[in-house]
Each structure stands twice: as C-alpha cells, then as structure tokens.
Amino acid sequence: MRIARLDLLRYGRFTDVSIELPRAERDIHIVFGPNEAGKTTSLTAIEDMLFGIHERSPYSFLHSYQTMCIGAVLEGSGNRFEFQRLKKRRDMILGPDGNPLPGDERLLAPFLGGADRDYFDRMFNLSHGRLAEGGRAIIEAKDDVGQMLFAAGTGLADLRERLKKLEDEADKLWAPKAKKRLYHQAQNRWEEAKSRQRKHELSVSEWKEAHETLSNAKETLRKCRKEHEEKSKELKKLVRICHVHAPIRQQHELKGKIA
Secondary structure (H helix, E strand, O other): OEEEEEEEEEEOOEEEEEEEOOOOOOOOOOOOOOOOOOHHHHHHHHHHHHHOOOOOOOOOOOOOOOOOEEEEEEEEOOEEEEEEEEOOOOOOEEOOOOOEOOOHHHHOHHHHOOOOHHHHHHHOOOOHHHHHHHHHHHHHOOOHHHHHHHHHHHOOOOHHHHHHHHHHHHHHHOOOOOOOOHHHHHHHHHHHHHHHHHHOOOOHHHHHHHHHHHHHHHHHHHHHHHHHHHHHHHHHHHHHHHHHHHHHHHHHHHHHHHO
16 A cells, blocks of 8 residues: 555644655655644544544544544555545545545555554554554564564564463463462462461550550559568568567566566
8 A cells, every 4th residue: 555645634733734645766755844743643644544533533623523534545556546534433434525435444445455553553653652662562572563573583483482381380370260379379378377467466455455454563563562671671670679589588587686
C-alpha cells in the first residue's frame, strides 16, 4: 500500500488541508515542521484514516465528533482508491463526492494486507513514545514479532523454548488456586506461624493490666521489705534485752541481800 495523498478535511487543528505525496524514483517523503505544527496529528490521522477514528478522539477540539473527516488516496497492486472517512459506526466510508460507499471497512482490506490497527501501530506509526514502548516490548518479547527481533539481536535462537522453561518453573512455584505449589505451601506455613504468634501476643489493654499488676506487686514488696526491716530491728533489740535481763536481775538480787 502507498499513500498518494492525505486529506485533513476536519481533523484536529486542520481544515481542508491536503498533503500530496507524489511518486518519485526514491519514493520517500519527509514531513517536518516546528513544535505544534501538526506532525503528530498527521501521523495519528493516517492510522485513524485506515482503521477508524477513535471513539474518544482527542482531536475533536476544533471540529466536533459529528463533523470530523479524513480523506486519502491509496495505491496498491495497480489499484487506486480515493475516499473520505467520517467518525460514524455505519456509512463511515464516503466517495470523493461525499456519498457513502457500500462495503465500509471491507473496501480497505486489499490495501491493508491483513494488517490490523495494533500491527500497523507497532510497525509503522512510530513516535518517540511508541519507539520506547516498542523497545520494551522487544526486550520482554511478549509476541512473535518481539521474540523474532529479540532473538535476532541477541543470538538467542531458542528464546521461545527458554521462555517456556521459565514459565514451567514459575508454574511450579505459584498458580491461582493451586494449593500444592511451593508458594502456597510456604504461605500456609507462614500463616500457621502467625497464628501461633498471635496466641502468645498481648493486647494493649492486657499489657497495661499486667504492667499495673506488676507495679502493684513491686510496691507491696517494697512495703513488706520496709516492714521486715523495722521488725528485724525490733527483734534485735528484744534479743539484746533478753541477753542482759538475767544478769541484771541477779545483780539486783545480790544488792538486796547485801543491804
């Protein structure tokens, strides 16, 4: 497929603007301009022209959803197709005269070669953000294209087999609702340990009560020790009295006899 002309009829900041892309020996066209000139808008318009304007397109700030319109001239396999696209669910493909063409999206199939929006977006509609995102997708190798590019760049020809091996290994560790997996076994042991721990834990109120009981016991012990000390002193005094009582009594008796 080749785009011979892009018509930004009512799209974004553009009204009735056409970008001619004539065929040349070196059939490459470079569109450049300052920031906010509309380069990204034009790039997005190509995608919307081929696959439909997004339901919540951000390019309706000048033209309403009902009036948004993109056009193009496509070339491919000796065919030339000029059309316009509206933001509608039915009768969205119009001819150059503005009348609906029967067939809608099927009219573009010969030019798309089986490509869908996602494939076109990843392979051709490249912005800085999409390049960065595509690089991450290649590294993660989430699809066939990513796997092929990653394998070619790193020499890992058996990437798919290695990924399968890692997935199998991960499956042994964890899977939803699989109680025999190592992860769930470890989780069960952890929960049992937490349950045993909770049995030996004290709540704040229980700790305060125990702390108060301990404080009262310490105070009682202090008083008992003080009383014991006083009683010990008194006992020692009485013992001393007992020791001298008999000699003093004998002394008094002798004094009485002498007198």
